[in-house]
Amino acid sequence: MADLKVLGISGSLRKASLSMAALRACNELLPAGMTLSYAVIGDLPLYNQDIFDAGLPEPAKRLRAAVSAADGALIASPEYNFSLTPALKNAIDWASRPPNQSWQDKPVAVFSASAGPMGGARVQYDIRRILGQLWAHVLPRPEVFIGSAQSKFDAQGKLTDEATRKFLTDLLAGFGTWITRMQKK
Ligand SMILES: Cc1cc2nc3c(=O)[nH]c(=O)nc-3n(C[C@H](O)[C@H](O)[C@H](O)COP(=O)(O)O)c2cc1C
Numbered sequence: 001m002a003d004l005k006v007l008g009i010s011g012s013l014r015k016a017s018l019s020m021a022a023l024r025a026c027n028e029l030l031p032a033g034m035t036l037s038y039a040v041i042g043d044l045p046l047y048n049q050d051i052f053d054a055g056l057p058e059p060a061k062r063l064r065a066a067v068s069a070a071d072g073a074l075i076a077s078p079e080y081n082f083s084l085t086p087a088l089k090n091a092i093d094w095a096s097r098p099p100n101q102s103w104q105d106k107p108v109a110v111f112s113a114s115a116g117p118m119g120g121a122r123v124q125y126d127i128r129r130i131l132g133q134l135w136a137h138v139l140p141r142p143e144v145f146i147g148s149a150q151s152k153f154d155a156q157g158k159l160t161d162e163a164t165r166k167f168l169t170d171l172l173a174g175f176g177t178w179i180t181r182m183q184k185k
Helices: 018-026 049-054 058-069 086-094 121-133 162-183
Strands: 004-010 034-038 072-077 107-113
Touching: 004 018, 004 058, 004 162, 018 034, 018 072, 018 107, 018 162, 034 162, 058 086, 072 121, 072 162, 086 121, 107 121, 107 162
Parallel strands: 004 034, 004 072, 072 107
Antiparallel strands: none
């Protein structure tokens, strides 16, 4: 697989976030040739068209540049009240405004890690719907839902669940194939 640069985006800003912990675990599970870096979205202001019109704030410039430069984005998020966290929706919105909206034709893989037994099934479909209308190419399968996520990491945030490790490994391998396929278009 050619050199693929993937940008990880956590939908949770919490220091002990399980989504961020899962993204960190992905670093050990990448297929050969893929590298993973992490976006910072916690310092984005709340989206306001007046701020956008006055000139992109640095955190928004940085996020847009990072998404544009990446071969693909890997989004991991908890579910908040059956949908997106405000931090993730805000980041998607900041990167979505023309000109050069960053999600256009971008390969994206999504997984969720949430406390509920469904592991964020509902948020995942909302993320897919939003990114689809921005013309991102969202990997349809495999789907990964890390349910009862608090039981799958130790106190240091290390992923201890072997089945989850395997699901993420398969997701990352599939994402590598997907990025390569989308780049041929
Ligand atoms: C505002 C709020 C709403 C939540 N709603 C849901 C929900 O709809 N479904 C669910 O599975 N968990 C829900 N949770 C629990 C989160 O899944 C849990 O706190 C998770 O650990 C947060 O992700 P993080 O560890 O990455 O910060 C909610 C938590 C918060 C703070």
